[in-house]
Amino acid sequence: MARRIIRIIASKHCDDPVINYKDITYLGKFLTPQGQILSRRRSGFCTQCQRQLKKAIKQARHVALLPFVG
Amino acid sequence: MAQIYEAMFLLDNQVVREDWGKAKAIVTKTLEKHGGTILTARRWDERKLAYMIEGNRRATFLLVHHEIPGDAIPAMQRDFNLNETVLRYLSLAVDVVPEEEQALSEAENAEDFTIPTPPPDDAPDEEEPREDVDEDSLRGRSRGSAGERSANSKEPDKEPDEEPAAGAEAPATSDTASPESSGTTTGTESAAAGTETATEPANAGSDTATEPANESSGTEPVGAVDETKDGDGADGSKEL
């Protein structure tokens, strides 16, 4: 049976992707409960957006806005 | 023209409590010392940190837009690394200063502007629940208490599907409905789980190999459990 994928289509980002590390309510949606970044398959982002997401989450982690774990 | 930077500084609340202007000046003076020009500087937020930094659970966030010559940056970084008021900083190159930042910064420079005193370090944050919780964990929550669930999730992935249902639903339904109803639900669920145990290894051998390992090592493999439940398709079997 196919796995159900939680897909968040973020189409507005594909034209002009701007994902900011300060927008933690948005970034928080792309973390697992343990704090891992959702895979591209689960986030539904394209390459460019996923790369931005990764960067933004890691920046937010650096300033303790998002957890590294937990 | 020097590059514009957007920098976020985490300031020690102890210093902020004494005087916000002084705390802000520590940062702006350091930047100016290294040849920088402050474009905007404002209190972004005061919040609980996601993890402790130098023994602090909370900190005040200062957002600064500034220009600084590139060759002065290493010396500036060294200064901030040594500064005990600045717990952490993040500096990013940007093209322009956003207009709303300009306005917010000017509002802070006004005479009658006061910032709220930072709460004590152990004050909880008014935090909205995370929205990435998928329906599986919601189902788990409705089924039983969080304690029951975490206790059960230590066991191999087949049991949590059956036993919390039996354990949690029986007392819940016994008040309202007849005991037979709870019995039938657990019966169908365990039957469904049985068929899944048969199909899963054939479909995804690698998954079944990794998932029990996760569960034994981690005490709260919520994600892992959710994943397996996705695979189990407990939703589908229930609706059928």
Ligand SMILES: [Zn+2]
């Ligand atoms: Zn995209």
